[in-house]
Amino acid sequence: MINVIVAGFRGSMGQKTVELVKQTADFHLVGVYSPHVTELQPQKYGLADDVQVFNHLGTEMKSADVWIDFSTPTAVFENTKFALKSHIHPVVGTSGLNEAQLTELKALAKTQQTSGLIVPNFGISAVLLMKFAKEAATYFPDVEIIEMHHEDKLDAPSGTALSTAQAISEARKAPVQPEFKESVKGARGADYQGIRIHSVRLPGYVAHEQVLFGGAGEALTIRQDSFNRDSFMKGVAIAVRQVATLSELAVGLENVLN
Amino acid sequence: MINVIVAGFRGSMGQKTVELVKQTADFHLVGVYSPHVTELQPQKYGLADDVQVFNHLGTEMKSADVWIDFSTPTAVFENTKFALKSHIHPVVGTSGLNEAQLTELKALAKTQQTSGLIVPNFGISAVLLMKFAKEAATYFPDVEIIEMHHEDKLDAPSGTALSTAQAISEARKAPVQPEFKESVKGARGADYQGIRIHSVRLPGYVAHEQVLFGGAGEALTIRQDSFNRDSFMKGVAIAVRQVATLSELAVGLENVLN
Amino acid sequence: MINVIVAGFRGSMGQKTVELVKQTADFHLVGVYSPHVTELQPQKYGLADDVQVFNHLGTEMKSADVWIDFSTPTAVFENTKFALKSHIHPVVGTSGLNEAQLTELKALAKTQQTSGLIVPNFGISAVLLMKFAKEAATYFPDVEIIEMHHEDKLDAPSGTALSTAQAISEARKAPVQPEFKESVKGARGADYQGIRIHSVRLPGYVAHEQVLFGGAGEALTIRQDSFNRDSFMKGVAIAVRQVATLSELAVGLENVLN
């Protein structure tokens, strides 16, 4: 049985996570945390009588094994520090940690001998895509990325596409880039670490990524589709189960996929 | 029975066309033409005894119904003019006609009352893709194009992708373009007539085009793959059969697809 | 301005339709109908003061131009009969009409000189896929269908896939079926009207259909994805706008796509 605290339990991801913990046989919800709540009766939030509702960090939290953090960019650093100091393994889904904070947290994890996991993307299909792409790139150095998102996504390329390109770029021997002449600028996409990325933005689409590899007489394509955030819960469950087996504060769900 | 002359019969497309005509029951090869040959015995080229081999334009050619031209950019204008003047319907697969020449040929077709067809692309799948894309754009104004070719193709976007964008652009009411911020330049592709085109270049690939339409809660995708030039012969056969039913010198295989 | 009544306004599709009508500038909601409601004040349902709430069919309904029916299989026949007799154009999204009822309604539409539209599928992408597939089949008689749905869909193949196969089968000259030996039964899919259909059932998937055409050296693929029912509203809007231009009681949204 793994005892769990959910930080940021009132947000959209926090609520999904509370549901996940309640429904998983070997997970036990010991507490939920949000500095913004004033009511501390668990029943107010549809929680069992033995779940503690916290609105401040405190020593009563120490019974937990895993701290799942879906709080806010401003709170996540202090939360994670607190978890590590309390020997609770943090699983952090909140973004916003900068390089300096990450370095400090990694050092703290070491001195506290408490492992943890920072997870930029809980979607298993996206994480597997990245893992496979990295591996395939050794054999197929010629590769391009197409990512497709809903029309409201402003930034291009997507963060996942950039991470994928980075991973591929480190894994492969750089091939000779094919020459080209663009009759209309931008046709050949973005050049990131020598890898071409193409970003499609269309209504109806949600979040999709394709990695296309080509070689003499053959092609390999890896594609992932995220239709909704339900997909993240599978990743959260794996992280909670595996975080204690890590030897440090690691970054990326791939560290707990074998 | 349709009597056919093949101009440029020694080139790669010319040879395939000669084979096609020989193997099609209702086509009859009456002559082949190339100004570069000196031997005029048909047997030299594996042709039946009754096929005439020409190395200059002449009145003996007049028995033909259809003139299939796979000659050269420098010869195609004179060839087509000759065909029209001889009341032979030209089916032209050779590129290189400029706007002025096209205008002159169209006028000549009218005065000679001889229809013809200029065909930039004989691939039926590509022509159907363009036709369907144009039609779908009325209902789905949000659309992007991805074309994928072998790594030796220098120019980007491909000619077919540009033609497709043009056709879509004329058919649809222009939607509001989604805003975006490119963190790496080129991610959102080329903007041609308000339509985003993405060009992939990879070994192994041949010639492929996708048109992606998105709308609230749904998506429509049309894709065509050209694996080799065998695919063009189906288009040549349709053109030869239908060219006489046209009322002018038209451009595009879509004019003979109903 | 098109005056609209929505029958079955309390169901899921009915509610979406009411929202659509309210938000469309040239549509005017004059009434909603459900035999199951007892409260007749429009405010109870978030409707404007001038919208009439009906719980029985009656002559006050006659001011409407179009009757949108998302009622129930048992009510749809009487509803549509009533609409036609009242010279209101029916747009019927409810399933459950049998052949005899359809014949009777078609005859009634004729005598009443009131056109209407029965719509098995309001998804534009699905309807366009079917239309394009039918057209492509003339040129590419070799074709197979793959449909993919969520794992809870019991029946296979899907209704849309069967309709697509039917449409293709009528359009094409039947090709010679390739011979095969199945080492595991079912590999080559279902044979419907000489067309192979393959049904995939997986969690995560929603409703997707692909039609694959193959020819010498080339391939053409048409794919549609339905992610949610929002997509149907575009089809409802087109049907409402176009139904009065029909000359009979027609079946299929394709009748109002040009």
Next chain:
Amino acid sequence: MINVIVAGFRGSMGQKTVELVKQTADFHLVGVYSPHVTELQPQKYGLADDVQVFNHLGTEMKSADVWIDFSTPTAVFENTKFALKSHIHPVVGTSGLNEAQLTELKALAKTQQTSGLIVPNFGISAVLLMKFAKEAATYFPDVEIIEMHHEDKLDAPSGTALSTAQAISEARKAPVQPEFKESVKGARGADYQGIRIHSVRLPGYVAHEQVLFGGAGEALTIRQDSFNRDSFMKGVAIAVRQVATLSELAVGLENVLN
């Protein structure tokens, strides 16, 4: 420098392999073998003067490090035995070894302390697809396979699809199979080891395989396309380079991909 003998050097794969060896800087062709040739001058076959042409197995072959076998199903067993006995590492692309022969060869490899590799499929994209599919199945037990081949392929499902299903089946915990009702028999495909396989046969297509994984709110798809046999040469090169590092007579190119 790796010294290579090519057995079956006159066949289509044998010829490609000879070309490969000639063009690879660190491979050296020391001999070619076919029991059917009578002319033994290397020049007859476009080979360098120092290449020995053999028409029988003999001790002069012993200078080779690697024996590449693309001979015939009836010759492959004796050839491989000979290679192992001569301490030449066999890389076998010829099919036709039965279970008993394989067992005998494995034992021989052990006693001779000479490793080797039997390779059912040299296509890297196909082998990587299988490897990734196996890995993904741990996280996504819900999976189906679609394979697409040219219309002349008689057997369905393809051997690669069956191997993929086998590999997945061993890797995953078997999920509850979704129930279904086939209104047309075969719609849900072949059931092999609890995995549904769908076989498409169409002209234009060459050899393609897709593995579709579905989970709550997401999907992962791995696809490989083989356009021609050029793709196999990359696999042959890897096998030749790595075979000596193996500790046994292994089956499958995946043993030399890391």
